Amino acid sequence: MEFADVCIIGGGASGTFASIVSAERKKKVFLFEKNKTICKKLLLTGNRRCNLTNMADIEEFIEKYRNGNFLRNVFYQFFNTDLIDFFEKHGLKLKVERGKRVYPESDNAEDVVNLLKKLLIENKVYLFLKTSVKDIEKRKGYFEIITEKRKFISEKVIIATGGKSFPETGSQGDGYKWAEKFGHKIIPPVPALCGIEIKEKFIRKWQGITLKNVRVSAFLERKKIGEEFGEVLFTHYGVSGPAILNLSGDISENTGKGEIKIVINFKPALDEKKVENRLIREFEENPNRKIKNVFRNLLPSGVIIEFLKYASVDPEKVANQITKEERKKLVKSLREFTITVKNTRPFYDSMVTRGGVDVKEINPKTMESRKVKGLFFAGEIIDVDGKTGGFNLQAAFSTGYVAGISV
Numbered sequence: 001m002e003f004a005d006v007c008i009i010g011g012g013a014s015g016t017f018a019s020i021v022s023a024e025r026k027k028k029v030f031l032f033e034k035n036k037t038i039c040k041k042l043l044l045t046g047n048r049r050c051n052l053t054n055m056a057d058i059e060e061f062i063e064k065y066r067n068g069n070f071l072r073n074v075f076y077q078f079f080n081t082d083l084i085d086f087f088e089k090h091g092l093k094l095k096v097e098r099g100k101r102v103y104p105e106s107d108n109a110e111d112v113v114n115l116l117k118k119l120l121i122e123n124k125v126y127l128f129l130k131t132s133v134k135d136i137e138k139r140k141g142y143f144e145i146i147t148e149k150r151k152f153i154s155e156k157v158i159i160a161t162g163g164k165s166f167p168e169t170g171s172q173g174d175g176y177k178w179a180e181k182f183g184h185k186i187i188p189p190v191p192a193l194c195g196i197e198i199k200e201k202f203i204r205k206w207q208g209i210t211l212k213n214v215r216v217s218a219f220l221e222r223k224k225i226g227e228e229f230g231e232v233l234f235t236h237y238g239v240s241g242p243a244i245l246n247l248s249g250d251i252s253e254n255t256g257k258g259e260i261k262i263v264i265n266f267k268p269a270l271d272e273k274k275v276e277n278r279l280i281r282e283f284e285e286n287p288n289r290k291i292k293n294v295f296r297n298l299l300p301s302g303v304i305i306e307f308l309k310y311a312s313v314d315p316e317k318v319a320n321q322i323t324k325e326e327r328k329k330l331v332k333s334l335r336e337f338t339i340t341v342k343n344t345r346p347f348y349d350s351m352v353t354r355g356g357v358d359v360k361e362i363n364p365k366t367m368e369s370r371k372v373k374g375l376f377f378a379g380e381i382i383d384v385d386g387k388t389g390g391f392n393l394q395a396a397f398s399t400g401y402v403a404g405i406s407v
């Protein structure tokens, strides 16, 4: 039996950071990671470039998450500038890109992971690799951490096992069952930051096409459940791209509750009248051109035929033959192009997990469980998930930091 001040389960972004922070404060830390190396998921982030955080201010940050308010206190203690200072202080140069996204200057996630590995060693964290924690038992005044071969004892425990997304990286939802055992409510985990499978088959023909600056809204029956602005990418199963990824958590959460539709507004900067005037102008300027050719000024060429079919307008018709009724249909289709959700992509194809340990039962000042003294949570296991742009890693590092200094 070996003893530590704190046992940390999960060597992802949050658990590794918590370990470093806690060991810097002279705690004896055991870190358990089931893989043969730490931070397997971190290596994949930002297309292997690692979008570490974002330069947005705290209020913008809070709006990027489900349960963002839970993070307010966490961010007061450790925010983006603290994270940047931390990495730069240890020699990792960073840069800011479009959308205020922060990356290593080297564009290499491996540099982030190598630095974290070095800091684990320097701070004398006891790292147990290829060690899957099987159970945690609470005894009087201490915890027992049970792995396949051995048992470990500590006064405090941080569960940082992540969510269920990209399970091949080791995040397979192991922590939920322990949290539940300790009396925590688990908000059902669902995939987020993922593509959406679409029922309409004609969408497959748009595979590879990107729509820029569109608005996408999701409706459960008549109720709007989410809205995003930006890029939509068509894929072999349906839709993806930043706007859809950011909408996907809201769709996942409502899957199974009724029919969900996605409404695309191709021209969100124009109101209905302006869209109609634009069409009138195009038709007047090109009276003898086929409508399928006129629409090249309005939509990417690859979507035009199916779009016109959707609007029930013959693509071969010339512009001056378009009736007022057809024009109205075209306006409506440009503003309310509606497709039906079949499903969200599965966990293996989703970047984060929505759901997890209910935030109401965690003290946001310390990350300690409100149910069990000495038990802490950090990272994606908590029911907080953010949009794309570096928000999920910042949440993992910040909650890791707060748990690390509080144990």
Ligand SMILES: Cc1cc2nc3c(=O)[nH]c(=O)nc-3n(C[C@H](O)[C@H](O)[C@H](O)COP(=O)(O)OP(=O)(O)OC[C@H]3O[C@@H](n4cnc5c(N)ncnc54)[C@H](O)[C@@H]3O)c2cc1C
Pocket: 009, 010, 011, 012, 013, 014, 015, 032, 033, 034, 035, 038, 039, 040, 041, 042, 044, 045, 046, 047, 050, 051, 052, 053, 131, 132, 133, 134, 160, 161, 162, 163, 165, 166, 169, 170, 171, 172, 174, 175, 350, 351, 352, 378, 379, 380, 381, 389, 390, 391, 392, 393, 394, 396
């Ligand atoms: C492809 C991809 C790209 C992404 N890109 C970005 C990005 O650019 N920016 C951003 O902010 N976010 C990004 N994310 C999200 C971000 O990576 C996660 O939110 C973050 O890594 C969560 O950190 P975590 O420490 O909570 O969990 P994880 O990183 O999932 O770590 C959990 C660790 O716990 C270990 N573990 C689990 N159970 C056990 C057990 N029983 N015993 C021992 N160890 C265990 C796992 O092996 C794993 O290493 C991306 C995610 C993916 C999948």
